[in-house]
Amino acid sequence: MLIIEGLTRRFGERIAVDDVCLEIPRGSFVGVIGRSGAGKSTLLRMVNRLADPTAGRILWDGRDVTALRGRELRDWRARCAMVFQQFNLSGRLDVLTNVLVGRLNQVPAHRSLLRLWSAEDRAIALAALERFDIAELAAQRAEHLSGGQQQRVAIARALVQEPDLILADEPIASLDPRNTRVVMDALARINREFGITVLCNLHALDIARSYCDRLVGLSAGRLVFDGPPDALDADAARQLYGLEADEVVDATPTVPPAAPHVVPFAFQA
Numbered sequence: 001m002l003i004i005e006g007l008t009r010r011f012g013e014r015i016a017v018d019d020v021c022l023e024i025p026r027g028s029f030v031g032v033i034g035r036s037g038a039g040k041s042t043l044l045r046m047v048n049r050l051a052d053p054t055a056g057r058i059l060w061d062g063r064d065v066t067a068l069r070g071r072e073l074r075d076w077r078a079r080c081a082m083v084f085q086q087f088n089l090s091g092r093l094d095v096l097t098n099v100l101v102g103r104l105n106q107v108p109a110h111r112s113l114l115r116l117w118s119a120e121d122r123a124i125a126l127a128a129l130e131r132f133d134i135a136e137l138a139a140q141r142a143e144h145l146s147g148g149q150q151q152r153v154a155i156a157r158a159l160v161q162e163p164d165l166i167l168a169d170e171p172i173a174s175l176d177p178r179n180t181r182v183v184m185d186a187l188a189r190i191n192r193e194f195g196i197t198v199l200c201n202l203h204a205l206d207i208a209r210s211y212c213d214r215l216v217g218l219s220a221g222r223l224v225f226d227g228p229p230d231a232l233d234a235d236a237a238r239q240l241y242g243l244e245a246d247e248v249v250d251a252t253p254t255v256p257p258a259a260p261h262v263v264p265f266a267f268q269a
């Protein structure tokens with residue numbers, strides 16, 4: 001369970017996240033929605049401590065992760081895999097090596113420094129690529145892939161990290177509609193098949209409604225909506241999006257939420 005208590009982040013006079021409280025059970029797929037500048041990225045970045053809160057606490061299974069330092073903080077970050085809008089791959093490295101980077105925390109330091117990947121690590125990385133139908137790209141340089149393929153590589157890298165949480169910050173913002181579906185499907189599979197909690201910042205409300213089992217809406221840093229997608233009515237959307245509400249509201253969910261089916265990690269093909 002992820003518990004966020006009174007989480008606040010100020011940048012000078014500006015409050016990016018303002019006294020947010022949430023309880024997120026394991027295995028949830030939560031969409032964080034709101035206008036540009038609402039505080040979505042700052043909220044996610046605080047969860048894995050890329051940004052530190054000005055006030056408040058974050059607890060994972062009862063442990064205060066806001067207090068972690070040094071090795072414990074590195075371990076926490078390894079358990080919260082990030083997926084970014086711009087994929088954050090090493091373009092000149094091949095796809096398999098990019099995925100193996102997700103294993104760095106699982107291997108002894110001397111091996112990770114020398115990039116000495118074991119046959120088991122390679123098999124795990126390859127199986128993750130197979131899972132997302134991109135194993136045939138394993139030897140290609142990441143920079144030669146399309147945006148949708150690169151994002152699937154980034155999700156495979158997140159998966160081999162064996163995280164408790166995936167924090168996806170606008171993972172589909174630079175993708176076309178077809179790749180948007182492919183990438184959201186990949187996140188949904190990780191959530192359902194492995195029971196990994198997903199927090200996903202999304203601009204597109206129709207996508208958030210289709211894929212997430214819960215929506216958390218921020219406006220000027222404050223939590224103004226927290227509920228299932230079908231509870232987000234026109235009034236709630238207007239509170240979140242103001243005059244843009246009519247543009248972003250699509251009342252028809254396009255993909256019915258699927259029941260979670262949890263299996264342990266098993267990457268080997």
Ligand SMILES: Nc1ncnc2c1ncn2[C@@H]1O[C@H](COP(=O)(O)OP(=O)(O)OP(=O)(O)O)[C@@H](O)[C@H]1O
Pocket residue numbers: 011014015016034035036037038039040041042043
């Ligand atoms: N490092 C920073 N320094 C100063 N202000 C910041 C910083 N990071 C974020 N902010 C401000 O905090 C507020 C929230 O920003 P944040 O990026 O979290 O919003 P967002 O909802 O993710 O927006 P977008 O959807 O455009 O990415 C904004 O007003 C932003 O300008």
